[in-house]
Amino acid sequence: MDLSNANMLDEAIVTTKIDAVVNWGREASLWPFVFGTACCAIEFMATAASRYDISRFGAEVLRFSPRHADLLIVAGTVSYKQAPILKQVYDQMPEPKWVIAVGACASTGGFYDNYTTLQGIDEIIPVDVYVAGCPPRPEAILDAVMDIQKQLKREESFSVKHQEFKGKLDDV
Numbered sequence: 001m002d003l004s005n006a007n008m009l010d011e012a013i014v015t016t017k018i019d020a021v022v023n024w025g026r027e028a029s030l031w032p033f034v035f036g037t038a039c040c041a042i043e044f045m046a047t048a049a050s051r052y053d054i055s056r057f058g059a060e061v062l063r064f065s066p067r068h069a070d071l072l073i074v075a076g077t078v079s080y081k082q083a084p085i086l087k088q089v090y091d092q093m094p095e096p097k098w099v100i101a102v103g104a105c106a107s108t109g110g111f112y113d114n115y116t117t118l119q120g121i122d123e124i125i126p127v128d129v130y131v132a133g134c135p136p137r138p139e140a141i142l143d144a145v146m147d148i149q150k151q152l153k154r155e156e157s158f159s160v161k162h163q164e165f166k167g168k169l170d171d172v
């Protein structure tokens with residue numbers, strides 16, 4: 001028997017199991033940082049409160065420092081003036097991290113097609129899930145959290161995500 005092949009096989013099996021265990025833990029303990037700027041942030045508050053109860057999905061530990069968070073939830077209109085602040089928040093979050101754009105404004109600028117409003121946060125940071133609506137209902141925000149949970153199950157434990165992403169502020 002080729003011993004080197006046997007060792008490689010063992011390593012492959014162990015690595016897969018570590019990924020599964022780590023991702024299982026992450027899936028049930030997302031720590032969100034909410035960048036709430038407008039009406040969609042009120043919908044997020046409803047999502048987190050008792051009626052919709054985001055803690056059913058293990059994501060109720062809201063953080064007030066990006067350094068403690070792994071899920072960035074951007075809820076509301078983002079102006080060009082706020083864009084560097086949002087970018088800094090994203091950059092300060094440790095890997096691995098995920099981003100949800102809640103509502104039309106965060107996803108595309110919404111109906112604020114004007115000189116002050118960022119036309120979608122994906123101009124400056126990567127987005128994993130977009131939530132349609134103005135505003136989206138709390139169920140849609142919970143659906144986005146479940147979508148993130150599905151995505152992270154497929155990831156390698158120690159990978160760095162979105163390395164290829166280049167936003168408009170990355171060269172500034």
Ligand code: SF4
Binds near residue numbers: 038075102110
């Ligand atoms: S998408 Fe609609 S509800 Fe959400 S922040 Fe924009 S205007 Fe407000």
